[in-house]
Amino acid sequence: MGFIAHIRQKDGCIQTVNEHLREVQTECERYGMKIGVRHLAGLAGLLHDLGKNTTGFKTYINEAAANPDAPPRRGSVDHSTAGGRLLYQRYHQKAVTVEDKLAAEWIANCIISHHQGLRDFLDPQLLSPFLERVAVKELEEYEQAVAAFFENYSERELDHYFAGAKAEIQHVLNVIKKQSLPSITASLLIKYIFSCLIDADRTNTREFEEGEVTEEKIDSLAFFGKSYRKLMDTLMEFEQAEDADHPINRLRSEMSRQCEAFALRPSGIFTLSIPTGGGKTIASLRYALKHAITWNKERIIYIVPYTTIIEQNAKEIREILKENDMILEHHSNVIEESDVEDESDYIRRKKIRLAKDNWDRPIIFTTMVQFLNTFYAKGTRNIRRMHQMANAVLIFDEVQSVPTKCVSLFNAALNFLHVFGRSSMVLCTATQPALDFVKHKLLLSDQAEMIENLDDVGKSFKRVELIDYTTPLGWKTEELAAFIQERLDEVASVLVILNTKTAARKLFVQLEENKRSGNRPVRLFHLSTNMCAAHRKEVLAKVKQALSAKERVICVSTQLIEAGVDISFDCVIRSLAGLDSIAQAAGRCNRHGKDEVRHVYIIKSAEEMLTRLPEIRIGAEKTQRILFEFQQEPERFGHDLLSASALNAYFQYYYDHMKDGLHYPIRELEKNLFDLLGTNKDYFEGYKNKHGKSPEFLTRSSFATAEKHFEVISDTATSVLVPYNQEAESVILALNGELDTRSLGELLQKSQQYVVNIYSHELKKLEKNGDIYPLLHGHVLALREVAYSDRFGVEAEGEGEWAMAML
Structure with a gap:
């Protein structure tokens, strides 16, 4: 029978190591081919489980299968190091060229890391966890593992295949040099190879565990063609509607046509600056479908800032395309990946890890948090999806929401996806954040804007006037409530947007009291x-x-x-924040331009504590500067606080103030994450001083250290399932039972709409009150019914609204 990779739990069927390696290699090659790293990815697949070719592992896996409730200690037999060591000994220690060394380093790190996450080449202690694994650690039965491998794969064959990987390295280095890309690009290439390996390995293992036949690949091109025809039918209906000749609707149609024409251009990084209410969801879909058909793209991915927008935009597109199974919404991970697995719960953890989560649909909706996590978060779960973003169309809705500290990392990811991933990116927003002016800038394509004559379009879409009602001391809740009542004497609807949940809740309670004592009926939300x-x-x-x-x-x-929420009020009151946020709030006022110009009032709330929300606080300060300058010199901004010149000035002030914080600073290390994945000069020089010589390897990335410190949102939030309705309660009940992998995946998918992300201080409060309890053997947390209300949701106080909304 040979050596064993897996034993199927339900029937004892065996998958040999050779079968598993060959099958994973094939999938890795397919994923890697998309960006020209077929051999680099293929070698990772071919060698990743080479260490299972040992008597020790065969004994271990037989014992694990025979005793699922009390298996041997997880990791007691190291099977992930041998493949990396073979590469290091055979090609790195005998290296002739730079390409020999880099190919061996990149692939070897992916192999030794495929159960936990990429290892540091250089760590904060000025050691090399990578070198420790591939060159120093004692490996029992290593020679047996290598000999068994070469019984099925000749040495000459391996050398020839490695030569292909070297050629790919040479090409990669030439492109990085030619495009003047930063050294973090090499780290992203390693992560891409790692993504290919993780997804191919997990998918192959899942298919074997479930006894599945390899799924037939979705014909994305046929789906996009069918979807394009449905979209054009819908647009035809719009053009025949009664209000089709309204000036705003004519403008929307014209901008939509411009997007389609733009789709014929080759892949690049573009901007779509349709004003709020200009129909960018439909226009961007029209571009994406036409571009995907023209340039044979595999996937369309919508990335939005808030989970709220996912449901709205996905629903809008589902109603047009009528293909629910082809559209996947991915909000947040209900089960968070932990550093240390519960060794007594091997089978259950394995099921969770294998639950389908690899973005295998033609149209994906996800959040900015999930996008950034895919590139930079720790572990193996998020990175699995990275290769799906190659040869794709990515639509970034409200792109100004990129967290400030992540700007350089975001730009690096997009530049990588364009230059190597052959993907097209569209930055959709009425308030473009000038990402091409920062130090590590975004490589926008020439003539990147899709819409012609933007200034004229902006004037045609003018529907509101911003009015500065800020005062030095700010508005107290009672004063603001009275002001709202005054506005309601003039108009039928008022939207009030505040920066913190505490201030919003306090105002809502005050308005409830006023409503009880008032005479005129009003609906309060x-x-x-x-x-x-x-x-x-x-x-x-x-x-x-x-x-x-x-x-x-x-x-x-x-x-x-x-x-992004398609809703329109007669009047909007916005608490002072960044001018881009105020512009977005203004988009909820007179949204369709059917009334005369309406008013958006900027006020400063006296009830908001913004100490834990520095980006909002600094944004508010820069907006105050713009408001002052507008008072002194309104012609500078075209007499319009929402003009492109006003927003451009705001972003310049904001980014200049935050310039040292754009590269993801890590205070504890006095380093930034961009550098840890790039030149990493401090650790490199420190290693030389400590050891009296340069490292034996060329790659410097501190992957594990960077990932350990990466969080899109600074204060860690925990996903909690809430008993909002009967379906939510049934999901919670089901997650307490025994589930197979497929059922678990479906339940986790369904549960996403019933998740609230809770900050640590709020979680502690809920735990203290006994309002949180575990499901799925502790891997999922659920909220008790008494702690969730129809008025406020989770009854836990706290700030951090902006951060929470993005998860």
């Missing part, structure tokens, strides 16, 4: 990310229904409502 996605969706539906019925409406919300 509250929104925050303490509510799960399904809850917010239902509240928004009720708000829209009330607005359509011409009822008097007040909605108090945090900023989750201001980006």
Whole structure:
């Protein structure tokens, strides 16, 4: 029978090591081929489990299969080091060229890391965990593992294959040099190879475990062709509607046509600066489908800032395309990946790890957090999806929401996807954040803007006037509530957007009291990310229904409502924040331009504590500077606070203030993450001083250290399932039972709309009150019914609304 890779739990069927390696190699090659690293990825697949060719591992896996409830200690037999060591000994220690060394280093690190996450080449202790594994660690039965491998794969064959990997390295280095790309690009290439290996290995293992036949690949091109025809039918209906000749609708149609024409251009990084309310969801879909068909792209991925927008945009596109199974929404991970696996729970952990989560659909909706996690988060779960972004169309909705500290990392990821991934990126927003002006800039294509004559378009879309009502001391809750009532004497609907959940909640309670003592009826609504996605969706539906019925409406919300939510109020009141946020809030006022110019009031809330929200605080300061300059010299900004010149000045002030914080600073290390994955000069020089010589390897990246410190949101949030409705309660109940991998994956998918992300201080409070309990053997947390209300969602106080909304 030979050596064993896996034993199927349900029937004892065996997958040999040779079968597993060959099958994983084939998939790795297919993924790697998309960006020209077929051999680099293929070698990772071919050698990743070479260490299972030992008597020790064969004994271990037989014992694990025979005793699933009490298996041997996880990791007691090291099977992931041998393949990396073979590469290091055979090609690195005998290296003739730079390409020999780099190919061996890159592939070897992927192999030795495929159960935990990429190792540091250089770590903060000025040691090399990579070198320790491939050159120093004692490996029992290593020679047996290598000899068994070469019984199925000749040495000459391996050398020839490695030569192919060397050629790919040479090409990669030439491109990096020619394009003047930063050294972090090499780290992203290693991560891409790692992504190929992780997904191929997990997929092959899952298919064997479940006894599945390899799934037939989806014909994306045929799906995109069918979808394009459905979209054009819908657009034809729009053009035949009664209000098709309204100036705003004519402008929307014209911009949509410009997007289609732009789709014929080769891949690049482009901007789509359609004003708020200009129909960018449909226009960007039209571009994406046409571009995918023209240039044979495999996938269209929408990346949005808030989970709220996922449901709305996905629903809009589902209603047009009518293909639910082809559209995947990925919000947040219900089960967070931990550093140390519970060794007594091997089978259950294995099921969770293998649950399908690899973005295998033609259209994906996800968040900015998930996008950045795919490139930079720790472990193996997120990186698995990275290769799916190659040869794709990526639409970034409200791209100004990229967290400031992640700007350089975001730009590096997009530049990589364009230059190596052959993908097209579209930055959609009415408030472009000038990402091409920062130090590690975005490589926008020539003539990158899709829409012609933007200044004229902006004037045609003018529907609101910003009015500065800020005061030095700020507005107290009672004063603001009275001001809202005054506005409601003039108009039928008012939206109030505040920066913190505490301030919003306090205002809502005050308005409830006023409503009880008032004579005129008014519908009062509250929104925050303490509510799960399904809850917010239902509240928004009720708000829209009330607005359509011409009822008097007040909605108090945090900023989750201001980006991408298709809703229109007669008046908006926005607490002072970044000018881009205020512009987005203004997009919720007179959205369709059917009324005369309406008012958006900028106020400063006295109730907001922004100490834990530095980006909002600094943004507010820079907006105040723009407001002052506008008072002194309005012609400088074309007499419009929402003009491109005003927003450009704001972003210049903001990024100049934050310039040292754009590269993801890590205070504990006095380093930044961009450098740890790039030149890493300090650790390199430190290693030389400590050891009296340069490292034996050329790659300097501190992968594990960088990933350990990476969080899109600074204060770690924990995903908690909430019992919002009967379906949520049934999901919670099901997750307490025994599940196979497929059922688990489906339940985790369904549970995403019932998740609230809770900060650590809030979680401690809930735990202290006994309002949190574990599911799925401790891997999922659920909230008790008493701690969730229809008015406020999770009943835990705290700030950090902006951060919470992005998860």
